Amino acid sequence: MDFESIKRYGLDYIGIDEEKSYDSFNPATNNHTIIVHLLKRDSYICPYCNSNKFIIRGSRSQLLKYFSSLEKNITLKLYRRVIKCKICNRHFKEKNPFIDSQRTTMIQKDYKILFALKNTTKTYTFVAKEFNVSPTYVTNLFDKKIDLERLKLPVVLAVDEVYSKRLTYHKYCFIMFDRLIIK
Ligand SMILES: [Zn+2]
Numbered sequence: 001m002d003f004e005s006i007k008r009y010g011l012d013y014i015g016i017d018e019e020k021s022y023d024s025f026n027p028a029t030n031n032h033t034i035i036v037h038l039l040k041r042d043s044y045i046c047p048y049c050n051s052n053k054f055i056i057r058g059s060r061s062q063l064l065k066y067f068s069s070l071e072k073n074i075t076l077k078l079y080r081r082v083i084k085c086k087i088c089n090r091h092f093k094e095k096n097p098f099i100d101s102q103r104t105t106m107i108q109k110d111y112k113i114l115f116a117l118k119n120t121t122k123t124y125t126f127v128a129k130e131f132n133v134s135p136t137y138v139t140n141l142f143d144k145k146i147d148l149e150r151l152k153l154p155v156v157l158a159v160d161e162v163y164s165k166r167l168t169y170h171k172y173c174f175i176m177f178d179r180l181i182i183k
Contacts, residue, residue, distance in 0.1 A: 010111045014097035015039045033075045038094060046085035053086035110141055117142060154178035
């Protein structure tokens, strides 16, 4: 699967093995499946004894529902390596990159939130409600993931303030705008 397709599906952040991964579409059943293999890492840490001595013992697949901005229903067949620890002899699976263990929120949910924010008429609060997360979560996600290019300063920079009842703490917003493009 080429990198462009991987990017189009929003899968470019997980360390996908481009050579082994591919997508298939069955027109009869309307089923779209993406087979995902992960890039092999140099080291895997045993979750039981913290050792980094391991041998790979094949892999297991699991099916996941996936949503991208392009299609609502895609099935992911994710292959995760089964790893045997050489020290304690226990087996463990490669990490599932779709689950962010710290936040237990699906990364794909973050992706959908960012996509929803593309609609500039939606506020952070509105999007937060839509995805059942806090507005702070949405704000932080946006600040962390989106790097907006700095705009050029206009010839004339106008400033003003606006009162908003909806703001809970500071009631006034500071606004800057390019006077020459406002009609
Ligand atoms: Zn171990």
